[in-house]
Amino acid sequence: MRQATPGWPQSVALQVHNASWPDFTEASERWSTFSAPTFNAVFIPESKEDLAAGVGYLAGNGIPFLAKSGGHGYSTTLKLIQNGVLINMENFNYTRMSNDGTATVGAGATFNDLVQVLGAAGREVTVGSCPCVGATGAMLGGGVGRLQGVRGLTSDAVRKIRMVLWNGTIVEASDTANQDLFWGMRGAGQNFGVVYETVFETWPATNGGMNYEALLTFGPDAVGPVVDIIDSLMPIDPALAIGFVGGSNPETLETIVALVLDYAGPQRKGSKFTNLFKNLSITVTESMISYADLPTKGTGGLTLAKCINGRRQDMYGISTKKLNRASFVTMFAEFGDLIKANPALNASAFLVETFGQQAVKALPNDYDAFPHRRHIENLVEINMEYEDDSVAEAADAWAKKWRDHFKQPKVSGYDRWFTYQNYGHGDEPPSVLYGRAKWRHQKLTALKNTYDPHGVFNAFHAVPTSLADWD
Template sequence: MTAAHTAASNVNINLEALFGPHVSSGTLIASASDANFSSVVGPRWSSWQPPQYFGAIKPANEADLQAIIKIAKAHNVSFHATTSGHGTNMQYGKIKNALNINLGNFKSVSIDTANNRLTIGGATSFGDVFGPLWAAGKEVQTGNSVCVGMVGATIGGGIGSMQGLHGLMVDALESVRMVTASGEVVTASETENPDLFWAVRGAGANFGIITSATYRVFDQTANGSAILAEFVYPAAANRSVWELLQSYDNNLPRPLALFPEVGYNRTTNEPMVLYVAIYFGTLEEAQPHFDKARALGPVSTTIVNTTAPGVYTMLSQGVCDNGNYQNEYTVGLQHTDVATMEDVFADMVAFYEANPEYNGKVIYQRYSNEVALQTPVAKTAYPWRDIKTYLLFENIYTNPALDDAVTSFSEKIRDKIQATSGYPNRRVYLNYDHGDEGPAAWWGADHLRKLRALKAKWDPDNLFGKGAPMN
């Protein structure tokens, strides 16, 4: 094997001969043609535009991972590391003939209750931490779905229902241990390699592989009590739901998270608006907000008095199933434009009716950014702290023949929502991106300049970050 190996010749590499002698016996190695390949390669959530791997390697420990990076670099083997495979954008589909590094063995949870610290392995999912945190009487801001990688989400910013209480996930991050492009292990924190730590908090996948991460955690809010309410409305109510969302534009309470959603019931053949509200606190505290939703005349109402982990379990139902043909579009909104949302609802209804196999959704995710804004924008690579509503436009269908129609429809919807978003240029939450927006939309021009300089320092050969290229 020589350093002159090009990506195009990877398929002929004998992976066992190249890596086997340098890694521990617990490391699994498979070529794509091997019978055990599916048990070595990392799982993937969506079957839309998947990466193509010629082989996979699942390191048993950090030293193995270091050896893998060094050998891959020396032999010009292109690689992509994954945990639970929830990254879904068109950039992943451009990964061809690469080696998958499956981080599945980096799962661990350790809580230092006295010092309010949580340390997790780089592949630990949200669902892995909820039980232990609950048992310790603690909580931390996370995303909403149990299946998603906690580190994977954090390094793009990290938004979710507890954002109003505690800020973005990057705001809870205290330090990471990571294998960099040189194959060395470094710690990044406010005091050690602070430039790298800045980059990790918003663009982490471009700078190395994180083997463990430490977060600051909090005592449970309201002893862990949380309420989930779900209201279903007929099409005629859609304007009033958007008006309700708008009424919170300048005063969303910190414990409240809102998810109004456009959907279509394929059983009754009717469009609908789903309005999910989560409140971290007591039912009594949440009730005035639920009363506002009830006053709009839902056809069905469900209110569940539960715990924070209970809320996440409910939010994950169906959403966490692997293998759907699914992709996303997103833009950040500075305010709620009722007329645009009404217009989008009508467009969606027309598209559902013209395409009976299409089951996409438009979800407006609304979290208080009061705490997130207490951290200056310059403090982390994540740039879009003042976004009020994150549009998550999920395309769900099974027939690739619909691809072109879905793409042109989605681009139209995205442009329409962007036009009245309150921002002159697209602000894109990296973790929800479609992949065609470009680095300035993901990080903003100022942060991008700084990120590119740091990239030249920490990853000059561009080994990492295939899901969100900076150049």
């Protein structure tokens, strides 16, 4: 019989495991090992009361900790947690439908877990493209995805959040309870506590839950024309989602250009967009995929490759209003040169996500802490993936150079630098992630000082506790 971990409250001491536990690596491993946190213990709570007892103990004793709700989460700010405790929320993996159409989702559920239940019930909300991402973690930063033009952000569907504060207090935040906290949790939620459960509004599945998808591949010479066509579609149809990918063949190192078109509707409507690109393409694959299967079977199953843990993932993200043809043509050419000079980077890629904006923009700009309702037309993500650290310097320099290139107003189309915080690298000023309006700074700083007075939740893009630190 395993002995209780000394020092911890008796009620949870058997739920704490140190590095000698055979399953320690599996329970504590993260998607990215780049500039990552480290842990010497894993706490796996079995109930909200256990979670509250554990959080209160850790915060009260000055022990650094981080909660894990699923996969991903890669900001370099996470390295602030060293020799800490990982709170693994795997026992909170559930999604329960109610008769009123709401879904109660535990913090251990991934997007794939969530869509299985919603799909079976004929319901939907916006989820991200990658199946292994934690639904709760993504929601705290907003939650972009294919359906956002129709249903808004993932966080726009939230009706209640149940969570534990730094001192072990269990609270609920909603439009009628702790309204200030509810505002901040949707867009900056990593700053204020550990969520164990969220209630989402859901909607009847569009087109009976069936989505049209086209996967097209192109030669390198098509980069410019493809970018021009995407840009000409802005603002895109609310039911359309576009993913433009540049990568390489891991064996030949030859560059690859791919385009994924997802349309929440019938093939006859979705294929009209595919036809715009067909003459440029090398291959075209069209299919109808259910809402529940889209995260795993969409893009030919390629997104599953982004669910492998334990590799370096040096990521830079930025938002643009337009797609600058010359920039992408040059970037793609340089990407090919980078991979050939550094074959260990052959799993790297860059991605442009272009989603509908209509339902996102339909809500007022002060609806919640998400600041970018007018500034997420295109999401550019540069992903340097590797295991051999000899390429680390070259990878980071290249990715940062291009992120900095795209933040120029003449390139991005915006007058300032905007980055969706879930895609942030970790070196951005807080105002780039959380908005530049002074009233936002004042409101978020006040919330931080109220709900996290000791900086317990500072590891992921910490909101400043002083107004002077915003820029």
